[in-house]
Amino acid sequence: MALRGGDLSRLRQLNSLSAIRELRREGPLPLSALADRTGLSRPSTKEVVDELVGLGWVEEVPPSPGTMGRPARRYRFRADNGFLVGVDIGAHNVRAALSDLDGRLLAETRQPVEPGTPVDERLAAIEAAVEGCLAMSGKTAADLWTVAVGTTGVLSPDGVIRYSAGIPDWRGFDLGERLRAMFPCEVLLENDSRLAALAELRRGAARGSREVVFLHVARRMGAGLIIDGKIHRGFGAASGEIAMLPEARWFDAPEHLNSCPVVPEGTPAEDAAGFTLAAARAGDPVALEAVRRYVEDLAVGTAAMVLLLDPEVLVLGGGFSRSADVLLPPLRDRLARVCVRMPELRASTLGGECVVLGAIEYAVDHLDRQLFAPDGGPELPAPLTAAR
Amino acid sequence: MALRGGDLSRLRQLNSLSAIRELRREGPLPLSALADRTGLSRPSTKEVVDELVGLGWVEEVPPSPGTMGRPARRYRFRADNGFLVGVDIGAHNVRAALSDLDGRLLAETRQPVEPGTPVDERLAAIEAAVEGCLAMSGKTAADLWTVAVGTTGVLSPDGVIRYSAGIPDWRGFDLGERLRAMFPCEVLLENDSRLAALAELRRGAARGSREVVFLHVARRMGAGLIIDGKIHRGFGAASGEIAMLPEARWFDAPEHLNSCPVVPEGTPAEDAAGFTLAAARAGDPVALEAVRRYVEDLAVGTAAMVLLLDPEVLVLGGGFSRSADVLLPPLRDRLARVCVRMPELRASTLGGECVVLGAIEYAVDHLDRQLFAPDGGPELPAPLTAAR
DNA sequence: CACACTTACGAAGGAGCCCTTCATTAGTAG
DNA sequence: CTACTAATGAAGGGCTCCTTCGTAAGTGTG
Numbered sequence: 001m002a003l004r005g006g007d008l009s010r011l012r013q014l015n016s017l018s019a020i021r022e023l024r025r026e027g028p029l030p031l032s033a034l035a036d037r038t039g040l041s042r043p044s045t046k047e048v049v050d051e052l053v054g055l056g057w058v059e060e061v062p063p064s065p066g067t068m069g070r071p072a073r074r075y076r077f078r079a080d081n082g083f084l085v086g087v088d089i090g091a092h093n094v095r096a097a098l099s100d101l102d103g104r105l106l107a108e109t110r111q112p113v114e115p116g117t118p119v120d121e122r123l124a125a126i127e128a129a130v131e132g133c134l135a136m137s138g139k140t141a142a143d144l145w146t147v148a149v150g151t152t153g154v155l156s157p158d159g160v161i162r163y164s165a166g167i168p169d170w171r172g173f174d175l176g177e178r179l180r181a182m183f184p185c186e187v188l189l190e191n192d193s194r195l196a197a198l199a200e201l202r203r204g205a206a207r208g209s210r211e212v213v214f215l216h217v218a219r220r221m222g223a224g225l226i227i228d229g230k231i232h233r234g235f236g237a238a239s240g241e242i243a244m245l246p247e248a249r250w251f252d253a254p255e256h257l258n259s260c261p262v263v264p265e266g267t268p269a270e271d272a273a274g275f276t277l278a279a280a281r282a283g284d285p286v287a288l289e290a291v292r293r294y295v296e297d298l299a300v301g302t303a304a305m306v307l308l309l310d311p312e313v314l315v316l317g318g319g320f321s322r323s324a325d326v327l328l329p330p331l332r333d334r335l336a337r338v339c340v341r342m343p344e345l346r347a348s349t350l351g352g353e354c355v356v357l358g359a360i361e362y363a364v365d366h367l368d369r370q371l372f373a374p375d376g377g378p379e380l381p382a383p384l385t386a387a388r
Numbered sequence: 389m390a391l392r393g394g395d396l397s398r399l400r401q402l403n404s405l406s407a408i409r410e411l412r413r414e415g416p417l418p419l420s421a422l423a424d425r426t427g428l429s430r431p432s433t434k435e436v437v438d439e440l441v442g443l444g445w446v447e448e449v450p451p452s453p454g455t456m457g458r459p460a461r462r463y464r465f466r467a468d469n470g471f472l473v474g475v476d477i478g479a480h481n482v483r484a485a486l487s488d489l490d491g492r493l494l495a496e497t498r499q500p501v502e503p504g505t506p507v508d509e510r511l512a513a514i515e516a517a518v519e520g521c522l523a524m525s526g527k528t529a530a531d532l533w534t535v536a537v538g539t540t541g542v543l544s545p546d547g548v549i550r551y552s553a554g555i556p557d558w559r560g561f562d563l564g565e566r567l568r569a570m571f572p573c574e575v576l577l578e579n580d581s582r583l584a585a586l587a588e589l590r591r592g593a594a595r596g597s598r599e600v601v602f603l604h605v606a607r608r609m610g611a612g613l614i615i616d617g618k619i620h621r622g623f624g625a626a627s628g629e630i631a632m633l634p635e636a637r638w639f640d641a642p643e644h645l646n647s648c649p650v651v652p653e654g655t656p657a658e659d660a661a662g663f664t665l666a667a668a669r670a671g672d673p674v675a676l677e678a679v680r681r682y683v684e685d686l687a688v689g690t691a692a693m694v695l696l697l698d699p700e701v702l703v704l705g706g707g708f709s710r711s712a713d714v715l716l717p718p719l720r721d722r723l724a725r726v727c728v729r730m731p732e733l734r735a736s737t738l739g740g741e742c743v744v745l746g747a748i749e750y751a752v753d754h755l756d757r758q759l760f761a762p763d764g765g766p767e768l769p770a771p772l773t774a775a776r
Numbered sequence: 777c778a779c780a781c782t783t784a785c786g787a788a789g790g791a792g793c794c795c796t797t798c799a800t801t802a803g804t805a806g
Numbered sequence: 807c808t809a810c811t812a813a814t815g816a817a818g819g820g821c822t823c824c825t826t827c828g829t830a831a832g833t834g835t836g
Contacts, residue, residue, distance in 0.1 A: 006427055007823055008792050011399045015793090032813070039394055043815085044794050063803095069812025070802040154728055163728065211623040223696070227615050234698025235599040236729040242695045245726055247635055247688045300635045304692045307629045308611070310622020338633055340542055340551065341624040395794055396821050403822090420784075431786080432823055451832095457783025458831040 012048070015040055017372055019048050020057060023077040024102060028061050030072030049075055056081060079104065082145035083137075084367075085130055085183075086359025088192060089122065089151040091115040091166040092270075096129035097356045098137050101145070103364045107136035108356070119169050123178060130183075144185045148363040150192040150355045151175065152220070154238050159189045162238070165220050188366055192216075193240055194231050195358030196317050196348075197224030202361045204354070205346040206313045213311040213343070215302060217327070218319035219258075219270060221250040223305060231362075248301030253294055257320075260290035277323035291326060298327075299334035306339050317348035324348075400436070403428060405760055407436050408445060411465040412490060416449050418460030437463055444469060467492065470533035471525075472755075473518055473571075474747025476580060477510065477539040479503040479554040480658075484517035485744045486525050489533070491752045495524035496744070507557050511566060518571075532573045536751040538580040538743045539563065540608070542626050547577045550626070553608050576754055580604075581628060582619050583746030584705050584736075585612030590749045592742070593734040594701045601699040601731070603690060605715070606707035607646075607658060609638040611693060619750075636689030641682055645708075648678035665711035679714055686715075687722035694727050705736035712736075 015038060022037040023029060029037070035045040052058040059078050063071035079102040088095040094111040109132035111125040130147070134140060153164025159176015179187045197206075197214030206212040210229040216222035223240040225232040232239050243250040257273035262284055267275060279287035306314065316324050316331075324347030332345050350357055403426060410425040411417060417425070423433040440446040447466050451459035467490040476483040482499040497520035499513040518535070522528060541552025547564015567575045585594075585602030594600040598617040604610035611628040613620040620627050631638040645661035650672055655663060667675035694702065704712050704719075712735030720733050738745055 006399075006403075008399070008794095011394075011396070011822090012793065015394075030813085041795055042813085043796090046815085047793085066804085067812085068804060069810085070804095070814070072813055209623075225696070227620060228618070230616070232615060232697070234729075235597075235700035235731070236698055238695075238698040238729045240696060241698075241728045242692055244728060245688075245691050245695055247637070248692060249635075300633075301692075303633050304630060304636060304689075305696060307632055308613070308627060308693060308696060309620070310624055310626040310629075312623035340629045340632060341622075341626045343623070396823090399793090400822065418784085429824055430784090431825090434786085435822085454833085455783080456833060457781085458785070458833095460784060 012051075015044070016048050016052060019045065019052065020077060020371065023058060023075060024079075028074045028076040030063075030074050032072065034075070077102070083139055083143045084360055084363040085133060085144055085147045086195075086356045086361075086363060087126060087129065087147065087149040088195075088355035088359060089126060089149060089167075090192070090355070091152065093352075094122065094125040094129045095353070095356045096126070096133050097353075097360055098130075098133035098139065099360045099364075101364070101367060103360050105360070107133040108353075109133050109136070115167055116169075119173060122167075122169075123182070126179075127182060141184055144183065146186045146188060146363040146366055147179070147183045148188040148190065148195075148359040148366070149175075149179060150190050150195040150359050150362075152192050152222070154241060155189055155191060157237050159187075186366070188362060190231070190233075190359070190362055191222075191224070191237070191240070192355045192358075193222035193224035194233065195224070195362055196350075196354040197226050197315070197358070198231055198361050198365075199350055199354045199358035200315045200317065200348060201226050201229075203357055204350040205315045205348055209312045211309065211311045212313050212315060213302075213305050213309060214315045214317055216318035217298065217316060217321060219254050219273065221253065221298075221301075222318070225305075225309065226311075227309070242301050242304065245301070248304060249297035250301040253297035256290050256294040256297065260287055262287045262290075273320060277320065277326055280326045281323065292330060295327060295330040295334060299331055302331065303335055303338045306335060306343055310341055311343045314343045314345050315348055316345065317350075317354055321348045322351070403432070404436050404440060407433065407440065408465060408759065411446060411463060412467070416462045416464040418451075418462050420460065422463070465490070471527055471531045472748055472751040473521060473532055473535045474583075474744045474749075474751060475514060475517065475535065475537040476583075476743035476747060477514060477537060477555075478580070478743070479540065481740075482510065482513040482517045483741070483744045484514070484521050485741075485748055486518075486521035486527065487748045487752075489752070489755060491748050493748070495521040496741075497521050497524070503555060504557075507561060510555075510557075511570070514567075515570060529572055532571065534574045534576060534751040534754055535567070535571045536576040536578065536583075536747040536754070537563075537567060538578050538583040538747050538750075540580050540610070542629060543577055543579060545625050547575075574754070576750060578619070578621075578747070578750055579610075579612070579625070579628070580743045580746075581610035581612035582621065583612070583750055584738075584742040585614050585703070585746070586619055586749050586753075587738055587742045587746035588703045588705065588736060589614050589617075591745055592738040593703045593736055597700045599697065599699045600701050600703060601690075601693050601697060602703045602705055604706040605686065605704060605709060607642050607661065609641065609686075609689075610706070613693075613697065614699075615697070630689050630692060633689070636692060637685040638689040641685035644678050644682040644685065648675055650675045650678075661708060665708065665714055668714045669711065680718060683715060683718040683722060687719055690719065691723055691726045694723060694731055698729055699731045702731045702733050703736055704733065705738075705742055709736045710739070 018038045035042045058075050061074050061076050079100040082101055084099050086097045096109050097105055098107045099105050109129045111129045113122055113125050152166035153170055154162040156162055160174045161170040164170035176189055193216045200206045201212055212226035214224040221243040242248050257276040260276040262279040263272045263275045276287050276290050280291045328345050336342055406426045423430045446463050449462050449464050467488040470489055472487050474485045484497050485493055486495045487493050497517045499517045501510055501513050540554035541558055542550040544550055548562045549558045552558035564577055581604045588594045589600055600614035602612040609631040613628055630636050645664040648664040650667040651660045651663045664675050664678050668679040716733050724730055
C-alpha cells in the first residue's frame, strides 16, 4: 500500500526525496526556490540539502550573477553520480546509448548484425556497442548503475526468450543470465516495442498522455502499450502480441507492400516495401492500391486495440513510419468507421533511436522507483553510499 | 507524484491513516497489535487512536475475555459512520444494494423493468430500489456518503450516455446530471462490465490477481478490464468495446445459440440461448454444434484481448456463464491454439449480483482514494466532520 | 481466599525535526 | 560612500515520536 507513516526519520527521508525530485526536475535551484517547491521552511531545506551534499547526491554550483541582493547559493542534483546504458538488440542492428542519471545522452553507438548472426556473435556485438559508449564518454563499467536492454520477442519475466520472430536463434535463450554475467550492475530486460512506446511517451509524439498505443509497423508488426502512464507488460510479460491472431490480419499484412508490382525484380526482401511506399507517395495507382490493402489489414488489429483500450494517442512507429504521410490518412479513415472514440493518430518523432531512448527512460524510471518507492521503500540506493 | 514530506502534522496524518487502514483490514484490534502493524510505539499509537476516537472514525469495543494478563482495550473502525449504495441499471432489472463503509451488505432490492421502459420510469425504478434499501436497513438518504451506479453502454467521463445497445432510450441521456439531482451525496458512474470485473476481482473468481479480463457473455457481449489491480477506463471511458469490431465476431456470436433448431418455436428471444445451452449440456449433438460455432466466434475477440493484455485470469460472467461448464472447455481449447501464454479461465462466482457488488466495491475504493490519496490528499473527508 | 504470574496501561523524561523570528552579510544601484 | 535588496545563520519554541518504569487488572493455583 502506498502510505506509511513512521518515526521522525521517515519524515526527513520523505523531505529529502522531495528535494531530490525537485532538483532533478528543475535543474540548479537556489535554496529559497527549493523551499517553496518542497513546502519546507528555509532552515529545514538547508539542513536537508546539507545532508544530501554530504551523501553526494547534490552539489553546490556557482551563484548566478547579476541579481539584486545577496547572491543565493544554488544546488543541483548530481546526475553524473552514475550512468545508465540503454541497448536495443535488433535483427539488423545492435544500438547502445549512455546517459547520466537524468537521462541526458552522452554517447551512442551502433553495431550492424544480421538476423542470422549466431548468438555468441550477437552478444559480442552488444558488448562492443556498450564498450564503445563507455570509451566515447570516458567511463568504465564500474560507473554504470543500470543497463536496460530491449529486444524483439516475448521475454519471460526473468529474461528467457520464449519466442522471437525477428531473431530465430533467440528462442529459448537465457538472455538475462548472459547479460547479468556481462555487466557488473543491474540489468533490466524488456520488449522493444514497449520501450519504444515509453520513449514516445517521454520524449516523442505522445508526450503528456497517459494512455498510449504504440504501433510498430515494419516487416514484423508489434505493439507496445502504455496504460495509466506506465508500460503494460501483462501477467507473463506477453502483452501486445496481437500479431499472433490470424483474424487481426497483422501477420501477413506487409505482404501487400512486398509483392506489389512496382517493386523492381531482385530487390532484397527487406527493401521491397520501401519502393511501394515511395511509389504511393508519388501517386502511382498500383502502389496506392497495395497501400490501401495493407492499411485495410493493419486497421483490423489496430481497431481491436483502440476499441479495447481507448487510448488517447496512437503512435505509428517502426520502419514504415517514415511513410506515415502515406499511411496515416487511410488508417484514420478506416478506424473512424468502427471506433467508438477516435484516438489521435501521430507519427513517431524518434525514428530508429526509439528503442534505445526507451531503454534509457526505462533505466531512469527504475532509479526513480528505487528512490521514490512508495512503501517505505529502500533507503537511498546502494551505489550512492558505495560511491563516496 | 506520490511522495511528499511536510511538517510534523503531515507525519501524524500519515500515521492516523495507517492506523485506520489496519483497523479496517483486520477488524477490532488491541492497541499493541495495532502498534505492531503500524510500526509505531504503543504510546504514539494510543495518542493516534485517541484522536481518531475523538473524530468519530474509531471506537472502543469490549475487551475479549478469557485472556491471560490485563485485558487489552480493543478498537474498531466505525464502518457504520456512513453508508454506500451500489446500483445496477440493467435492461431488465434495476438492482440496488446498501453497505457500510467496509462494503458489508445490509440490504438488497430489485425492480423489474423492460428494455423499452421509458427513461422517467426507469429513473423512478432506480429511486424506488434505493428507497427500498434505505427502508430495509432503517437509514435515510442523509446517511449516504456515496452512490455508485453501473449501467450498460459507453459513458462519457461526466456521465452522459454516448451509446447503449441494451437500453435504446439511454443514448444521449445525461444520466449523471439526473442522478446527482436525485441523491444528496456523491454520485459515481461506471460501465457495468467494468464494475462486474471489479466485483470478481475483490470478492469473486479473480481474487488475488492484478491483471484480469472479465467477459460478459449474454445476449449482448461486453468486457471489463482490470489492469494493475485497477479498473481500466481508457482516456474517454470507452475501453472494452471490442464487440463493435465485426472481425472480432462478437456482435453476432449469440445468434448461433438463438437460431439453433433445439429451441422450441415461439420461445421469446431472451430465453432461446438457454435452451441450446441446456441441450448441449445434455449431450444433444445439434446443440453441441451450435455451441461449438458460438465459441468459435467468441474465441476470436477473446483471443485478441488475451494476446493484447496477457491477463492472469479470464473470468466468464453474464447470463450465459451459468453454462460455463459447457462453454469453458471448448473456449480453452480454441484459445490455447493462438495464445502466447494461456490465462486461467474461470466462471463467475457472483452471478447476477456482480454489478451491484462491483458498484459497492467501487464506492469503497472511492472512499479509500479520498482517505489515502497519495498527494498530500484531502484531510479526513467532510462527512465525518459533518457527522459529529 | 491470598498469592504469584501475565499482560496492558499511563506518566515522565528525552531526542529529532520542523517552524518562526531576527540580527547579519553580501551583493547591486545611485 | 550610502541606501536598498535578498539571502544567510543562529536562537528559541512546539510537536511528534521514542524509551523506560512503576502501576493496574485480569487469570490460575494452593
